[in-house]
Amino acid sequence: MSRIDREPSRVGRIGFGLLVGASALVGSAGLAWADGPLVMYCGVDESWCRATATTYEKETGVKVDMIRMSAGETYARIRAEKDNPHGDIWWGGTGDPHLQAADDGLTEPYESPLLSKLHDWAQRQATIAHHRTVGIYMGALGFGYNTEELARRKLPAPACWADLIKPEFKGEVQMADPNASGTAWTVMATIVQLMGEDAAFTYFKALNANINEYPKTGAAPALAIGQGETLIGIAFQHDIINVARSGKPAQVVSPCEGTGYEIGSMSLIKDAPHMAEAKKFYEWALTPAAQKLAAPAGSFQIPSNPDTPVPPESPDLSKIKLIAYDFTTYGSKATRNRLLARWAAEVKNAPR
Numbered sequence: 001m002s003r004i005d006r007e008p009s010r011v012g013r014i015g016f017g018l019l020v021g022a023s024a025l026v027g028s029a030g031l032a033w034a035d036g037p038l039v040m041y042c043g044v045d046e047s048w049c050r051a052t053a054t055t056y057e058k059e060t061g062v063k064v065d066m067i068r069m070s071a072g073e074t075y076a077r078i079r080a081e082k083d084n085p086h087g088d089i090w091w092g093g094t095g096d097p098h099l100q101a102a103d104d105g106l107t108e109p110y111e112s113p114l115l116s117k118l119h120d121w122a123q124r125q126a127t128i129a130h131h132r133t134v135g136i137y138m139g140a141l142g143f144g145y146n147t148e149e150l151a152r153r154k155l156p157a158p159a160c161w162a163d164l165i166k167p168e169f170k171g172e173v174q175m176a177d178p179n180a181s182g183t184a185w186t187v188m189a190t191i192v193q194l195m196g197e198d199a200a201f202t203y204f205k206a207l208n209a210n211i212n213e214y215p216k217t218g219a220a221p222a223l224a225i226g227q228g229e230t231l232i233g234i235a236f237q238h239d240i241i242n243v244a245r246s247g248k249p250a251q252v253v254s255p256c257e258g259t260g261y262e263i264g265s266m267s268l269i270k271d272a273p274h275m276a277e278a279k280k281f282y283e284w285a286l287t288p289a290a291q292k293l294a295a296p297a298g299s300f301q302i303p304s305n306p307d308t309p310v311p312p313e314s315p316d317l318s319k320i321k322l323i324a325y326d327f328t329t330y331g332s333k334a335t336r337n338r339l340l341a342r343w344a345a346e347v348k349n350a351p352r
Contacts, residue, residue, distance in 0.1 A: 037063035038277050039086060041074045043093020043182070044264070045219060045239075048297040052091070055293060056284060062277060070217045071097040071182030078106050078269055088278040090267045091285060094182025094218075095125055095135065096189065098265035099331025102132035108268040110279060114286045114305070122304035125263045128328055135263040136285060137294070137301035140320050141186055142259055144240035145232045146225050148249040158232060160256040161191065165206040172231035173210040174221040177348075179340055182262070183218020187234055188339055189330035190260030193323055197339075204347045211352065225250045236262065237315045238300040245298070245313060258321040264301060 042049035046068045053064040069077065071093030078087065078101055090098065090107070101107050109131045115123060122135030143164065150157060155168055164173055178184035192200040212230055215221065221233025222240045226248030233240070240252040266285055272278050284290050291303040295311035302314055329335055 037065040038274055038281060039065045039088045040067070040281070041077070041087045041090045041269075042066050042068045043071045043074055043091070044294075045242075045297065045299055048294055048299045049092070051293045051297045052285070052290065055290070056281060059284075060280070062281075070176075070180050072178070072180040072185065073216070075101055079104065082106055082270070085269050085271050085273065087269045088272040088274045089281055090269060091281075092136065092264050092266070094186055095133065095263040095265040095327065096185055096331045096336070097182050098133040098267050099125075099129055099327060100333045100336055101267060102129040103331070103333045106270055107132040108270045108272070108275070110268050110282065112283060112286055114283065117306075118286065118304045119302075119306055121263055125265055125327065128331065129267075133265045133267040134282075134286070135304045136266045136291070137264040137303055138261060138317075139236045139238050139264065139301040140254065140259060140261045140315050140317060140322065141183075141190055141234075142237040142240065142252055142254050142315075142320075143232055143234045144222060144225050144237075144243070144250050144252045146228055146230075146249050147251050149228060149231050153231075155231075157251070157253075159253060161194070161203070162257070164232060164234075165203065165210060169210045169232060171210065171212050171352075173207065173234070174213050174215070174224050174230040174232070175207070175211060175234040176218045176220060177214040177216055178343060180216040181218040183236055184214075184234075185330075185336070186236075186260050186262055188343065190323065190325070192339065193260065193326060193330075194257055201342065201346055204343065205350055208347050208350050209352050214348070222250070236301075237320075238313075241300055241313055241315065242298045252315070254315075254320045256321075258323045260323055260325045261317075263327070 049066050049068050053066040057064050074090055075097040111131045121138060125135035158164060176184035178188050191203055219239045222235040222243050224230040225233040226243040237252050240250055244250040268278050286305060288305050288308040291305050291308040300311045300314040302310060
């Protein structure tokens with residue numbers, strides 16, 4: 001697997017396809033190559049991004065220019081480009097930044113004919129956003145640990161959020177930076193909802209003493225577990241499962257107190273240069289044929305279209321204590337700005 005999550009400065013722009021005639025119309029989309037490629041900002045693992053872009057291009061003949069970024073980075077980019085949009089569609093990444101972009105009016109309202117066929121949680125995401133985004137997958141938050149290192153050090157296996165602040169794990173925990181990572185924002189929102197805001201920040205200050213690094217991308221802690229670069233990593237469970245599936249000594253944990261979850265989302269960028277083509281991609285991305293590309297690419301989220309087979313490796317949500325995650329509150333720009341400012345002031349720069 002490419003270690004893109006360990007290379008935060010890397011932004012992969014990948015153009016797919018060959019020009020077969022400057023004046024020819026391409027595929028079923030009916031666009032000319034001269035109109036330029038469909039520009040997709042992609043927030044999932046790079047291998048899944050690549051599989052989606054190449055498959056769509058192969059099936060339609062439409063060239064796709066894919067840029068892989070974390071959810072927080074994509075939100076910041078779309079906001080910076082709002083007066084001159086370069087992207088057409090934002091596909092994947094945690095739903096809260098998509099909701100924040102909707103709150104800012106950075107994305108386009110659109111109601112797919114397939115919406116009523118999706119899972120209720122995907123439909124609710126669209127309703128909350130006034131149809132400026134839609135759910136495309138669901139994933140549970142958790143953490144994992146390196147089983148070999150834990151055994152070598154003869155440490156007890158962590159089972160709860162409370163375990164991560166124990167002194168024996170000083171310098172042994174990794175979590176992404178919530179300013180850049182949608183995964184880490186979900187961690188913040190989850191702990192605040194579980195404990196209350198003041199108690200949550202007391203927890204984050206204690207956790208900070210045990211943190212060894214705040215990488216920019218949410219899957220990085222899962223990869224670091226597998227490489228033995230950290231003992232414990234906070235990440236979405238499907239990312240840890242993928243590391244374990246690759247033969248690394250990684251064990252996934254569903255925290256005993258309960259945990260939050262993401263609704264990975266898709267949004268049309270307002271005033272997109274290729275809006276008609278973006279809507280065609282949007283419809284395709286909601287089909288089972290498109291959503292089943294996840295598992296072969298090593299991504300094991302729950303797909304939003306119930307006709308898509310759920311990968312056997314995916315977490316069993318019926319066995320996980322999920323909180324009643326408040327997407328309306330924690331998907332708002334005001335809540336995000338306030339909590340991130342408090343985290344920067346009280347936690348990130350605190351001594352360890």
